Amino acid sequence: MRRKASLILLALAVFLAALSPLLRWYAFPRLAKIPAGQYQDMVLEAKDATLLDYTTMTAEKVDEVTVVQTLKGDVEASERIERTTDRDVVVWDGLSYVQGPDGEMVSRVPERYIFDAHTQEPVHAAGEMVDGDPVRRTGIEFKWPFLTEKRDYEYFDAQARITAPIHYGGTRDFRGVDVYYFEQTIPWTEVPFPKTMPVEGLTAESVAGTGTTRWYTTVRRFWVEPVTGAPVYGEEIHREELRGGTLLGDRDKVTAFSGHVKMREDYIRHTVDLVKSQRLLLLLMTSYLPWGFLVLGAGLLALSLYLEARGRRPGRAPARAREPEPLSA
DSSP states (O other): OHHHHHHHHHHHHHHHHHHHIIIIIHHHHOOOOOOOOOEEEEEEHHHHHHETTTTTTEEEEEEEEEEEEEEEHHHHHHHHHHHHHHHOEEEEEEEEEEEOSSSSSSEEEEEEEEEEEEOBBBBBOOEETTTEEEEEOSSSSSOOOOOOOOOEEEEEETTTTTTEEEEEEEEEEEEEEEEEEEEEEEEEEEEEEOOOSSSSTTOOOHHHHHTOOEEEEEEEEEEETTTTTTTEEEEEEEEEEEEEGGGTTSEEEEEEEEEEEEEEEHHHHHHHHHHHHHHHHIIIIIIHHHHHHHHHHHHHHHHHHHHHHHHSSSSOOOOOOOOOOOOOO
């Protein structure tokens, strides 16, 4: 009986020992992915910002500028691209909508971002664009890979349509979550005017026809939860200028926007709570279950060997039966 139990325990130990690396190195890379139909939005604010009044072409101090960013997954487009690439693909239709303190639109820039659902690497396909302009991205955007590493990454800047390094700046604690800090600086760069301008009748082409150019610089900062690769907080020190041309009269340049853009408090709380729940699910696949199976398998192996040893231990020899004494007549 002990030998049979020992063999059963040994079989379970071998099964768990094999399941541990299989879950971590085979199942996780295939199961951990961004849902194709995901929708998310975020509101950012710039308090005490500087904003250009296009009717007077003068920069004014305003109480607040609001930026609403939305990302909506296009499932049909994802499935269509998957059939030609043999990869799990996510297509995000993004929109960055900026409004002034009066609620009027300052700019709206649509974007289509196509990427691998597992690795977050860009997938190049028809429709990839920023504000209607075709682009060919390199590097990440919006989200870091699962199991983010302590290193620099390449990050795509939608304003300048360029990719530049975003530097790892150490591990920090953000509201009870261990995060990696990243920072990217885009130096003053000439960028296109938005296709949708805040004044009716004013177009990017008409402004460019005056010889006036638009310039932009930013310092971009992210606090990224490394297991999920999701930023729990982000901010930008953002500046834009119009330079030269007849539109500015005798001025060389004028500030179009200047402000410290930060996530709104309610969205910070929501994001932190969401990332904590997702982090637990991923840790089950990458750490808790693989290590648990390995430890349990080792325990079962030890118990199996113990029972086998007990079954092989020699016992005391049985006592010999006494022969009956002969009866006398």
